[in-house]
Structure formats: structure tokens, C-alpha cells
Amino acid sequence: MDESIPNRYRLDTDSSATLALPDGRTLGYAQYGLLTGPPVFYLHGLPGSRIEGALFDAPAITPRARIISVDRPGYGLSSPQPNRTILDHAEDIGNLATHLNLDSYAVLGISGGGPYALACAAALPADKLKAVLIICGLGPPEVGKKGMDWWHWIGFTIGFRYFPWACRWWFSRETIGRLDLTDQECFDRFQQECSKAKAKAHPKDIPALGDADLIRWIVRNHREAYRQGFDAGFILDGKLISSDFGFRLEDIRQDLLIRLWYGKDDTSAPQSHGEGIAARLGPNARLRIEDETHGSITWNWRVRALEDLVEVM
Template structure:
């Protein structure tokens, strides 16, 4: 178990066919198996995971900034499936084939969109944001989350404007405030906190509109059927995860909805399991997509 974090070994941008740029950061050997990373809310390409195991696993981890975050060109009005097409264009431009993806927290629906569109060969969702607007989850939602889900459905423009009021400090305070004691111990450790804050600074570099659009999409119904996903999906949840915006039932309902899903619930960890169990997560993903 290790929470080593390092800045990306390589960074850059890739131009898509419509002229927009996608910012990216990489860790691990350039000759390794490429694994895409869809990071959490407002996290940019600057915070990866598994820095101490990538060489041994021969993994080239590639984190992408979603539009409007970090170094990626904004795309107002974009949807989840638009992100899948962005990833398709990125993979083609980079010559990447058989690309699995890891989605963390708010990055989960973006990773699943890639699976639904056939862009990736497998998915690992870690502390994944569930489809919060799915009717069966309604009674499990925290009341404040339920209000935001309703607002996103009824008045998406107003919801987006509300989320655009977020700042780096507010995001940090929200994450730490809703974290369990075990997660706070990881997130506030000096080196991790420095890396996380750097990622948020970069994520908000162009303002808050990118985060706001992501969050409206995360609070809305997904434009794809999870039941139609055919690639392997690993769901990883920590029993000590106290976030109100991940999964209210720790992925049980989502696992039933995805026919290829395999759920792992680790009782003694929280949402920081992406960093405390990086090797397990990557080994499982590689074994199912190899």
C-alpha cells in the first residue's frame, strides 16, 4: 500500500480534427501499455496515480484534461458522448490501440461514455460517481445532492451557473470536508496535498466553466444505457468513503445494471483507494483487457 504521487513525466497537447486542443500528462514507460485516466472533479492532468508501480507493470498512464480544464480548449454545451469522440480522436492522433480507461470520482461517467461508444477495451471505476439521476437511487441521495440533481434536470443553465461559482479553495474545502478520517489522512499529507492543489490550480486555470459543465453532466441522466456496455468493467469502492457525490450504495445498483461489471468493496479504505491500491486496480484492469 503506497500513496506516492509525482508530477507527470511528460506533458503536452494534441490537436483534434475540429482544431481544439486536449491537454495530457503521462507517467510510466513510453513503451508501456497505454491506460487512459479520466480524473475527478476539476482535477487536471497534474495528479496521476501509481507512480511507484507503473514501471513494473509496464503501464503508460495518460491523463487527459476535459474541455475547459487545464490545457484543453473549452467546448460549451458538450455532452458525455462528445467526450468519447474526443478520446477517439486523441487515440487516433496518438496512434493508440486497445486503450483501457480508469475513471475516478466524477471521471466515472466520462469513462463509461467511452465504453458505451466502443472507444475503450475496458474500464476501472474507482470511487465512481454513479448516475445520480437514476430513479432507483433517488431515495438514497443526500438531500442537498437531490436538490442539485433536480435543478440540473429542470434548469440546466441555472445549475451550470451555480456550479460556476466554485473556486480552487472551495473545491479543496468541499473534498476535505466530506472525506472520512482515513481519506483526509491521505489527502492532507504534505506531498499529496501539494500535488492535489497543483492539479486543482491547473484545472481552474481557464476559470470554472469547465468544472461547471462537467458537474451538470454528472448530475444528469446519462445519454447511454449501461446495460449495453460490453467491455469488462471493474467497480472499486471503499467502505469508508463518505462522499455524498460518489455512489449512494457503493456501486451495488450500478453493478447490476452493467452486465460485464465486477464489483470490489474494500471495507477498510475510502475514496483514496485509487492511490492506496493502485497496483491492484491496474493489475485487474490489465488482466481483463489484455
């Protein structure tokens, strides 16, 4: 795509960098917002990449936050980690925090990044991790699938775990998964699909489907997500999120402030997941439900949610 065209969301990789981890892997990350502000690690969705943090670039300046957006293994600039667990990524975040000389920080996880935000809550040191924000984040399998649409229900029950080849085939046929297309071809086709989708879309999602800047950013984020193909990042990620997380939410420390934002009309990570997570976390969790979908809860409330996070850090 022609990145010289003005866009509300950053498409560049100027703020991207890598860290050599103790085990020899590379960890990719990018920084957005106010670099002198309170640091917030951003954990992207499924699929996603560090580019996703650009969604919080301009908003981050309002609450004066420093957004550190991290590629999970197999995505973007981060090396694959074939036998990884959800908790392993919390260790990566801890190593990055040390590398950046951060005395304290918060974590923000969206959608598929929700499980990893919970892992950070379970594993990172209390004197460092001050607060956690999860927006429309997926919960562990034991919270159930009430409110999910059929596609997400199938994907997170049997798809990623038992039929990864089918998931790979399906997503590789989607326009934003077509690695044989140029970025511009991908954008042109996806914009046309979004325009056609307006007729059947939820009213809350219609503005996004007509937003060329947002569509261009979504394409850029997905192209980076699939930079190394599908298996090492996306497919393995889906399998991990569909399986036992390897830790109990009930065991997360009770003094950690955790904010949960969910949409009533979200059929990807439904309201029931927010309720199930909050019930298991106990009194340290604060659940907020809005009249939003999976996408609109982020587009419409990201500034307010980030402000809440910064206030409690």
C-alpha cells in the same frame, strides 16, 4: 509553489502535450508510468485535470502501465466545447488513440471520470478498447442518491443543473478554488484547513490530511483544473454528470471487461452507485466493495486495481 522541494507525486508538466482535434479544438494530455507498457487512458475527477494522472505515475511502473491522462474540454490545456455531451469525450479519446498509434488500450475513470469511462465503454470500438476500470465513479441519475451526503445530494440533483451560479460562487470561495491566491498561499492555507479537519474526519482519511506531498499535489491539480475558470470545465461537467448520460448502460457490449471498485464509507459516489452500475451492465461487470471512503479507496487500492486492469487487457 517551490517545485524544487522533493515530492512523492509529480507536480511538473514535462510530460504534457496537446493534440489539434478535427474540429479545431485543442486536447491536452500528459503521460506517466512506463511509456512502453499497456496504454491506459486516465479520465480525471470533478474537478480535475491531466495532472491527476501523476497519482498513478510510480504505481503504474509496478504493473508496467502507460498512463495517458486527458484534460476534458474547458480544463487545463483543453479547449472549451460549450455544447458537448458525455459521449463527445469518448470521441476525443478515440482521436487521441489514433494520434498515438495505439492498437489497443484500456480506460480508467475515477469519481467524476466514471461517467466518461462508461461513455468510452459504450462508444469506442471493440477491437481497440479491451477493458474498463472505474474507481468510486458516479453513476447515471437513475441509480439514485442513496448514501450520498447532503452536499453531494444537493449538487447532483438541483445544484449544477438549475443553480450553476451558486455552485460557481461556492467553489470559488474554497481555498483551492481561490484564483487570486498564489500557489504557495493556496498550499499553506489548504494545509492548515486539512490539519484542522482531522478532528472530524473519517479514520481512513486522517493519513491523507496530514500528507504534505499529497496536499501539494491536490493543490496543483485543482489549480490546473481551474486554469480557464469555472464555467467551461467544472460547472458544465457537473451539469452533464447530473443529467441523462445520453446512452443506456444496458446497451454496453457484454464482452467488455469492466472492473468497479467502491468504498463502503464513500458519501460522494456511494456504494449504491457501484451496485446500480453493475446491475445495469450485467455479467461483464465485476464489483468490488472495500472498507474505504471516497478518497481512501483510491489512495489505498490504486496499485491493486491497476494491476487487475492490466492483467485483463
